[in-house]
Amino acid sequence: MTHAIEMRGVHHRLGKTFEIRDLTVNVPSGSIYGFLGPNGSGKTTTIRLMLGLLRRGKGSIQVLGRPIPADAARVLARTGYVPERPHLYDSFSIGEAIKYHGAFFRTWDARRAEELRVRFRLDAAGRIGRLSKGETGKLMMLLVLAQSPDLLVLDEPTDGLDPVVRRDVLTAVLDYVSQRDATVFISSHLVHELERICDWVGVMDDGRLVAEMPMQTFKSGIKRLRVADAPSLVSDTPFVLLAREPGDGLSGGEVWVVRGWQDPMKQYFQGVGARLREVVDLDLEEGFVELLRTFRTPGA
Amino acid sequence: MFDQIDPRSPTPLYDQIADRIRVAVAAGELRPGDPLPSVRRLAGRLRVNPATVVQAYRALEAEGFVEMRQGSGTFVLDIGVNRRDAERHDQARDLVRDVLADAARLGLSGEDVLRALRLEIGTEAG
Numbered sequence: 001m002t003h004a005i006e007m008r009g010v011h012h013r014l015g016k017t018f019e020i021r022d023l024t025v026n027v028p029s030g031s032i033y034g035f036l037g038p039n040g041s042g043k044t045t046t047i048r049l050m051l052g053l054l055r056r057g058k059g060s061i062q063v064l065g066r067p068i069p070a071d072a073a074r075v076l077a078r079t080g081y082v083p084e085r086p087h088l089y090d091s092f093s094i095g096e097a098i099k100y101h102g103a104f105f106r107t108w109d110a111r112r113a114e115e116l117r118v119r120f121r122l123d124a125a126g127r128i129g130r131l132s133k134g135e136t137g138k139l140m141m142l143l144v145l146a147q148s149p150d151l152l153v154l155d156e157p158t159d160g161l162d163p164v165v166r167r168d169v170l171t172a173v174l175d176y177v178s179q180r181d182a183t184v185f186i187s188s189h190l191v192h193e194l195e196r197i198c199d200w201v202g203v204m205d206d207g208r209l210v211a212e213m214p215m216q217t218f219k220s221g222i223k224r225l226r227v228a229d230a231p232s233l234v235s236d237t238p239f240v241l242l243a244r245e246p247g248d249g250l251s252g253g254e255v256w257v258v259r260g261w262q263d264p265m266k267q268y269f270q271g272v273g274a275r276l277r278e279v280v281d282l283d284l285e286e287g288f289v290e291l292l293r294t295f296r297t298p299g300a
Numbered sequence: 301m302f303d304q305i306d307p308r309s310p311t312p313l314y315d316q317i318a319d320r321i322r323v324a325v326a327a328g329e330l331r332p333g334d335p336l337p338s339v340r341r342l343a344g345r346l347r348v349n350p351a352t353v354v355q356a357y358r359a360l361e362a363e364g365f366v367e368m369r370q371g372s373g374t375f376v377l378d379i380g381v382n383r384r385d386a387e388r389h390d391q392a393r394d395l396v397r398d399v400l401a402d403a404a405r406l407g408l409s410g411e412d413v414l415r416a417l418r419l420e421i422g423t424e425a426g
Contacts, residue, residue, distance in 0.1 A: 030351075032349050032351075167347065171344050174344055174347065174348070174349070174350060175340060175343075175344050177349075178340040178343050178344075178350035179340065192307070192308070195307045195308060196313070196346075196347050196349075197347060197349050199349055199351060216312050220310055220312075281309075283308035283309075283310075
């Protein structure tokens with residue numbers, strides 16, 4: 001499998017209290033990769049590092065097969081980047097902003113820009129300074145899609161947008177990738193949004209990548225188990241035991257949160273004299289919350 | 301036809317999409333020769349990854365439900381009346397398995413469920 005983005009052992013210190021530590025990220029080419037993490041976990045810093053906008057300490061970074069930061073200019077020419085805060089000139093009209101942005105890219109597709117402008121119902125004469133948040137979000141997406149990029153890097157592209165605009169913007173991204181091979185790296189804390197569209201997921205917490213796997217593996221692998229008569233000491237579990245807690249008191253027993261679950265592992269419980277009462281499926285949001293919770297309280 | 305797609309379900313999205321089409325074919329809702337929506341259109345409508353739609357269509361093709369014709373789209377094949385019946389049977393079985401699994405969680409036996417089912421259908425007086 002080739003990777004559109006490869007970060008190996010990257011370190012970066014930001015101020016006195018926050019650092020990216022030994023960060024390794026692999027984004028498969030052609031995937032839609034959801035980058036999850038709470039606010040302040042280092043998502044934006046990671047994005048800035050991978051695009052050469054911040055200088056890494058140790059480690060190596062390759063994007064679209066080229067080293068960062070050495071070849072950052074060439075990589076950025078093929079990358080559509082929507083930053084957390086848009087960088088647009090307030091005094092421009094929408095039409096002017098489109099022309100101005102297009103002048104920087106050899107791969108600029110003026111026809112797609114016009115199609116999207118009409119579809120997003122953006123008035124070419126409208127002033128940037130007077131746009132609503134939703135219109136600004138749509139304009140940013142228009143600008144990067146018209147670049148005909150091989151890689152889209154979207155940093156919270158739908159943050160603060162209403163549901164209708166969110167839908168328009170994401171549909172435009174999906175429409176783009178269904179027409180050509182491109183990799184999408186999208187960071188968000190809106191987990192449900194990613195659950196629909198992503199086929200890979202990476203989870204950041206406190207400057208570390210705590211999980212990276214195909215979406216389906218993530219979703220099907222993390223379970224909550226209701227267990228009765230469990231021995232106080234367990235070892236050699238075929239799954240990763242993330243947490244072990246008392247049950248709700250009504251049904252007694254314990255609740256285990258596990259990772260890497262597969263159905264045949266049910267047999268493990270008979271072997272240790274316990275009973276597995278129920279396997280509860282978690283959706284992406286619950287799985288994400290459980291994963292972070294258990295990572296933050298080691299040994300819980 | 302795709303209203304029940306649920307991204308939060310543990311069943312993979314591609315499988316849910318394929319399943320909706322299997323049901324539609326078995327029920328005669330989709331007929332041989334009918335076109336399926338293009339990958340681009342369906343991905344846009346369901347707001348899912350286009351690769352997920354492709355995966356669903358490939359699975360259906362491997363099972364003989366549809367044919368993907370290069371450049372012109374994906375079309376429903378004639379699976380024959382026997383296979384259609386078998387599909388309907390499988391779908392009913394899956395439904396029952398789901399109900400029984402839910403019943404077990406509630407501590408209900410198969411007999412309890414069967415009795416309730418008969419009552420609902422009206423073959424047994426309450």
